[in-house]
Amino acid sequence: MNLSKNKPIFKNMLFVEKKFKHDIFQKKVQIEFRQMAEDEKFNKSVEDELICAICYGIAEEALESQCCHKLFCETCIEELKSSESYKPLQCPLCRASASFQVKQEKSCVSKFARRLIDALPTTCPNNCEAKNLVRGNIKQHLTQCPNSKYTCSYPKCDFSGNLQGYQQHIQERHGSDLVTAFDAFWKKTEQSDNSASSNTSWFYYLHFFFFFFFFNKVE
Numbered sequence: 001m002n003l004s005k006n007k008p009i010f011k012n013m014l015f016v017e018k019k020f021k022h023d024i025f026q027k028k029v030q031i032e033f034r035q036m037a038e039d040e041k042f043n044k045s046v047e048d049e050l051i052c053a054i055c056y057g058i059a060e061e062a063l064e065s066q067c068c069h070k071l072f073c074e075t076c077i078e079e080l081k082s083s084e085s086y087k088p089l090q091c092p093l094c095r096a097s098a099s100f101q102v103k104q105e106k107s108c109v110s111k112f113a114r115r116l117i118d119a120l121p122t123t124c125p126n127n128c129e130a131k132n133l134v135r136g137n138i139k140q141h142l143t144q145c146p147n148s149k150y151t152c153s154y155p156k157c158d159f160s161g162n163l164q165g166y167q168q169h170i171q172e173r174h175g176s177d178l179v180t181a182f183d184a185f186w187k188k189t190e191q192s193d194n195s196a197s198s199n200t201s202w203f204y205y206l207h208f209f210f211f212f213f214f215f216n217k218v219e
């Protein structure tokens, strides 16, 4: 058998075999990763690594010490700094100095940990029905959460409730004031438009949108 004649095919076969092995390896890694992501023990061990060494919660705005490479919340470090017992720039865990020069340089902000923490799944603190919430988008969610609490800003009114309840409350309890304020708003807008100084009109427009919102949203 003349091998040299078959060389290109032989070479090709080697390549295919190599590629095949590589693909199998990749598949295996993918499957393992998927299994790990669903594995509670694995998730727990990852979460353990993301815990603040001061408050034992998931590190908020994570900082990483440059000495022992542990994570801390930015607020926990700030609180520690303002306490009397704190020695300036000393690590609270291993006592190494110059570990948290947050103000001087941003070197101890752990961007990687922050990314991981932002991706951790979470639930709405107001127990709304929202799905797919992660820690990174919870603040944004709370600005539009249907269960977010609103307290009435009317003097001596102690109403508090969700957005829909608040809208209803304003219409039912302060409806007449709403009309007065609405009228006053338009008259003032007219005046300021007629007068030379219309500098403040944007402010009234802002209020108009506020009232417009309520008149439209309340059923």
Ligand SMILES: [Zn+2]
Residues within 6 Å of the ligand: 065, 067, 068, 069, 091, 092, 093, 094, 095, 096, 099
């Ligand atoms: Zn340390």
Ligand SMILES: [Zn+2]
Residues within 6 Å of the ligand: 052, 053, 054, 055, 056, 057, 059, 060, 072, 073, 076
């Ligand atoms: Zn903390």
Ligand SMILES: [Zn+2]
Residues within 6 Å of the ligand: 124, 125, 126, 127, 128, 129, 130, 141, 142, 145, 146, 147, 148
């Ligand atoms: Zn919510």
Ligand SMILES: [Zn+2]
Residues within 6 Å of the ligand: 152, 153, 154, 157, 158, 159, 169, 173, 174
């Ligand atoms: Zn009220």
